[in-house]
Amino acid sequence: MEDNAIQVIYGEGKGKTSAAIGQSIRAVSAGRRVVFIRFLKGRNLDDYTCIERLEPDMKVFCFEKEDELYENLEPDRQEEEKQNMVNGFHFANKVVETGECDLLVLDEVLGLLDIGVLTIQDLYRLIERCGGDISLIMTGKYVPKELIQHIDIVSEIRQIKQLKS
Secondary structure, three states: OOOOOEEEEEOOOOOHHHHHHHHHHHHHHOOOOEEEEEOOOOOOOHHHHHHHOOOOOEEEEEOOOOOOOHHHOOHHHHHHHHHHHHHHHHHHHHHHHHOOOOEEEEEOOOHHHHOOOOOHHHHHHHHHHHOOOOEEEEEEOOOOHHHHOOOOEEEEOOOOOOOOO
């Protein structure tokens, strides 16, 4: 990963989180400190147990309280989780403000725009706070066109084929 780059990995295909994890492992291998914050996926940590072994160089956070994916929750439980995700985004800003990491990964943060938890201005402010000192990776299904001009690297993950089981 290029030093202090702002990057988006987006698309309908599978592999966005895996790509972000791969970049995180490369950063840790290069002696960089990584903070990885997950959104919209619930507390289920099965996919993240191996990267938690990289602590203290890589710290993984999830502010959601429910085990299920956000999209599978009842509306009242979704509302509660929205506040938890806002808290996670505030934490991300605090991490940038205090310089606690060299690479900040916000997994599925772009989805927070879709559900009205964040505005594009919230992401602009975070990008500005990184200010060339901290690399940032954001993932999600969609990236707003107006955000692309503020991003150094944009990668799209597309599914070409899926084997039938």
